[in-house]
Amino acid sequence: MKDVSFGQFYPVNSFVHRLDPRLKIVFLIAYIVAIFLATNFYELAACALVLLLIVFFARIPIGKVLRAVRGVTFLVLFTTALNLLFYKGDTVYWEWGIFCVSFEGIIFSVFLALRLVLLVVCSSMLTYTTTPVSLTDGVESLLTPLKWIRIPVHALALVMSIALRMIPVLMDETSRIKNAQMARGADFESGNIIKRVKATIPILVPLLLSALRRADELGDAMDARCYTGGDHRTKYKKLRFTWRDLVAFLLGAALIAGVVLMRIYLPASY
Template sequence: MREVSFGQYYPANSFVHKCDPRAKILFLIVYIVAIFLGKDFYALGACAAVFLLAALFSGVSFRALLRSVKAILFLLLFMTVLNLFFYEGTTVLWQWGIIRITKEALYYTLFLALRLFLLVLGSSLLTLTTTPVSLADGLESLLSPLKLIRFPVHELALIMSIALRFIPILTDETGRIMNAQKARGADFETGGLIKRVKALVPTLIPLLISAFRRADELGDAMDARCYSGSKVRTKYKKLTFTWRDLIAMFVGTALLVGVILVRIYL
């Protein structure tokens, strides 16, 4: 009964949704590189503008986007505070005892926070607009040159896809086993850390056994369906680059070039 929305995929039929996952992954890489190359607010501004453009064409609501930032809010605050007080600067804005805030620290902190913020927003835009399956497909395709050095790209992608497939099943199962142990008086809610970890043993062991049993059965089912590794395998879903991906690549390249130019000439 429990609904698990893993990978936070946001179903829609937008421009960004329709892009090839490879294009989106490459775009994200370029975007991240641009963020890290950018040394001032101009560069970050350009990144933000590109992000806003992508977000606009993704059909994902801003609330959904901001929700993904919530997860790292604590980290963001922690870093901000740390930087604000400990960054060495010369122009003091405010001082109380040994605690002081300098203009440079303020500038640097804001810059860092914005960088992190844009980073997280960009990556969540990818997971929000791409199903886990096509993400795995895209990665497999992008990494396929590694096959030359015998890197098991296909196996890796399959493992990823199976793992994603079993997450909701195992989550459900965890709930069921916990309930069964609760009915036998297990207490997961009180006590110190050690007591709580100990209380998980009666859940984890059956879960582990069940996972092994499932793996065994799945292995048989895969064997029975003629699985034998990647040798003769074909692929049903073929990834194709379209004009959309060209546009995305163009925007990405423009951003990168722009940021590099700013870095050199400003």
């Protein structure tokens, strides 16, 4: 359990790590839009290239990036299989009842799988390179306009930062409870799916209880320090847009514009 790494900050000092979190969030959104705009492999390849560059500049080991993908292997395989079997194409290779495998189906499912993988990798790059605190600051700052229509942006940002902060804590807790139950002979690795689901009850019940207990304690601790949140809080670290962010912004904008231009001017084909 100790090596569950999806969504955990990876502490190295890199160009990407030092970027303004707001820029990274905006860039992530733009990038996701670009992935969904891409309709052929050229465009997707361009997106992948951009992402590879980011990974390179963030100095995150490739193994770490792949581990993020491993978490969604099942989802990717599942959607790929569905598309492969149900996509109605013209060049049919094999047909049986409602299932059919066609050339277009294969292309389409590979395309979707790639798109999903890129999606996961780019989102995890954000959390790998941004500490939960600066991520929250970024979100809060970006959502400021919503304050004008009386949406409690600060509270939402706080909720998010607590949730992110608690992920590793709950992971640790899970592995501790799992160990304790394994020491009592619990078996999580064998048996059919019903048996395995039932085997998680001895983990889930204590985990839920401890999450509630932690929430309670945290609430008390915040009360005890007179936390009220909101308007009059000042920041220890102010977000600042620097030359680095400008460079990254220009590069990112150019790359995404490139993808969009490809979409418009290149013939739509595989």
